[in-house]
Amino acid sequence: LAYAxxxxxxxxxxxxxxLGLVFRGVAFEFRWRDPAHRAFWDKAFTTGSVIATFAQGIALGALLQGITVRGRSYAGGWWEWLSPFSLLTGVGLLVGYALLGTCWLNWKTGGGLQRQAVTYAGRLGIGLLIMIGAISLATLRLETQYYHRWLSFPGVLATAQVPLATLIVTFLFYRSLRLKRDVQPFLWALALFGLCLTGLGVSIWPDVVPARVTIWEAAAPVRSQVFMLVGAAVMLPVILAYTAWSYWVFRGKVGTEGYH
Structure with a gap:
């Protein structure tokens, strides 16, 4: 039901x-195999990354602002996803992913590139904080239930911990940059994303389609859920192990030759 x-x-x-992800992947591979046109593939990689990120942010904003539903199907138009709010979330995600990228470069590179990454990370951190504030305030105006879930008493005593934690993590993020840490800025940036997802959960829970369809209404049959649970129980440890192994293989700073 939710997918439909x-x-x-x-x-x-x-x-x-x-399409952006496909273009990004092709460009990443060909910039290595086609050094004569590396400048072109660098631009192609950037373009694909921006398109994919911006579209993902727009999709999130479009979902959060609400989808027109009639009965059990979508009843809106082709352009319903396009709004000032969805564009705002698209820009916000661009800033957030750029921050993660600069923190990753700070972790994995050295010298002038690392110093440049730290500078950009400091600026992008401020930008992300501004975008979080703007999107949060705009979200409160989208649906009445969002406003009440965040600001009604006594629930506000619990929900207020999310922006408070965001300020604390932001302080720790800038402290780690000032102390010239390699790994910590990336971890604190991830924590900021985690808090944003927590805020998203506060806003829409227990809905899948905000203010339209709950998780209970969209739930699959029990047998399907059991099947997926077994699959997840098998595959999730494999994915975690593979990811951990990848981090171990590519540990340390990036070299001057090859991919690593």
Whole structure:
């Protein structure tokens, strides 16, 4: 049910995101195999990354602002996903991913590139904090339930911990930059993303389609859920182990030759 409603509403940004990811992957490979045109592939990689990220942010904003539902199907138009709020979330995600990228470069590089990454990380951190504030305030105006979930008493005593934690993590992020740490800025940036996801959960829980369809209404049959649970129980440890192994193999600073 959730897919049947959400996907028709977000076909355009989803297609753009997938095309951007394909373009990004091709460019990443060919910049190594076609050094004569590396400048072109660098621009192609940047373009694909920006398109994929911006489209993903737009899709998130379009979902959060609400989808027109009639009965059990999508009833909106082709351009319903496009709004000032969805564009705002698209820009916000661009800033957030750029921050993660600069923190990763700070972790994995040295010398002048690392110093440049630290400088950009400091600026992008401020930008992300501004975007978080702007999106949060705009979200409160989208649906009445968002406003009440965040600001109604006594629930506000719990929800207020999210922005408070965001300020604390931001302080620790800038402290780690000032102390010239390699790994900590990246981890604190991830923590900021985690807090943003927590805020998203506060806003929409227990809905899958905000203010339209709850997780209980969209739930699959029990047998399907059990099947997926078994699959996740098998595959999740494999994915975690592979990811941990990848981090171990590519530990340390990036070299001057090859991919690492």
């Amino acid at each position: 409603i959400i996907l028709p509403a977000l076909y355009a940004p989803m297609i753009a995101m997938l």
